[in-house]
Amino acid sequence: MHDAVRLTTPLSREDVEKLRIGDRVLLSGIIYTARDAAHKRLVELLEAGESLPFDLEGQVIYYVGPSPAKPGRPIGAAGPTTSYRMDAYAPELIRQGLRGMIGKGARNDAVKAAMKEHKAVYFAAIGGAGALMAQSILSAEVIAYPELGPEAVRRLKVKDLPVIVANDCHGGDLYEEGVRKYARTA
């Protein structure tokens, strides 16, 4: 495996165009958390023509509902949740400028098409490695929907968050290619 690529948010179109599936990336800067309930609200705001709690341009959303922080720590365990549940909402956010998503599991065709058209990237983080991922999170602040608890929107400051490019903006899909490579036909 070649060395990991270091990227800092916000991501530009050029940053994303350089990435290919299988690339290991260490992500730093500000990212935002949102999962099912927050996505529903964000898209409802867009449909109503209202502004979002944060500007989407060049930003990265991490699909995570962290566990509560122990005293003296910024966050609890913070690994990715399964991404397909956000597929219904992601294309609209990508159209509005969202440049990256972090989650786990494959995306549907609508999301992949939007990523290709608007130059966005989907990173896979290691599902279930919540304690490990939390070590790359320097600070966390709830910026919207505190009533959603673990599903509130948080602004995270991250340093070298380890992720892998699962879908690039050129149509590549690591979930399909990886499995094809190792499948044995019965």
Add this chain to the structure above:
Amino acid sequence: MREIHVDAIIAAVRDLCIRANTELGEDVLDAFRKALEREESPAGKDILKRLIQNAEIARTEGVPMCQDTGFAVIFVDMGQDVRIVGGGLREAVEEGVRQGYRDGYLRKSICHPFTRQNTGDNTPAILHLDIRPGDHFRITAAPKGGGSENMSRVTMLTPAVGVQGVKDFVVQRVKESGPNPCPPTIVGVGIGGTFETAALLAKKALLRPLGSLNPDPELAALEADWLEAVNSLGIGPQGLGGRITSLAVHIEMMPCHIASLPVAVNIQCHAARHKETEL
């Protein structure tokens, strides 16, 4: 008649919820190490190494290994010569879960099915009670994450499909689940009984230590065969391609109705959490 006070049950359930979420079993860690030897995909190896690292961080720092600290599934196996004093068993289990999820900084993940309003304390718990002769009192906490539970299924097959039909259903379930349940997974299979017991058998199958052989030699042979079939799918760690899609297939079986062949597949993510204690 042996008396057990509910305070002891509350304290035990609280402790088990916290320990299950922060201390991954040695059997699972051993399975990761063995998987690492057999995995061929570089990304898969890297993931397995990080999972071992993740378990170490969780244990030493007392933080949950995964942010999804699960639905609190509690098994109580008690002897009929035990009398519970000071309150109700179910209430004690709920209180233990409430305290464990609060004191352990565990995520509260339980909500109203439609409004999605969080119950706020991770209750209700799921309680499976088994009463037999004796004065034993054994509690198992098995927190279950949503991602892998979502990939689980129960079906009522036609008896004519036989062993091959059950195998096909199991393998197809793992295939369709792909990366979603956080592979490498453990595949719990419940065969027989009724609609709901098949599911419970599948869940109980997940509690058997990894690396242990099924006491029924016929089922042990099926477990080995089905594991090979599952690992031929190429899904691999985290579904990014590789040899190790599952660490084990565990089967629990019981007789069924002459008209039926119930089968349940309960998929367990690699954070295979359960802790037991005897009071």
